[in-house]
Amino acid sequence: MNELIMPHNVGVKNALENMKEVLALYKKVIGNYRPLLDGERYLTDKEVSQILKISRRTLQEYRNDGVLHIILGGKVLYRESDLERVLESCYHPAFKR
Secondary structure, rough: OOOOOOOOOOOHHHHHHHHHHHHHHHHHHHHHHOOOEEOOOOEOOHHHHHOOOOOOHHHHHHHOOOOOOOOOOEEEEEEEEHHHHHHOOOOOOOOOO
């Protein structure tokens, strides 16, 4: 085992590719991480509109109607538990034949 470790070595190439995949996964996890505040996770309007598949303008209308939102430090956020509650209250099972 007196070989030099060179970038063109197959084992080195595989190790580098694996490290790139781990780094990409790490960046994805860190990018999506939101610490809990008092046991609650808070979402931005962009995240909520993507989850509900509605425009941010429609979400603004929901906010104006008082459907769900809170203001924390001057920023509008949405409790994940409130979002789940609203979705569950509006759920209707499909008809059975």
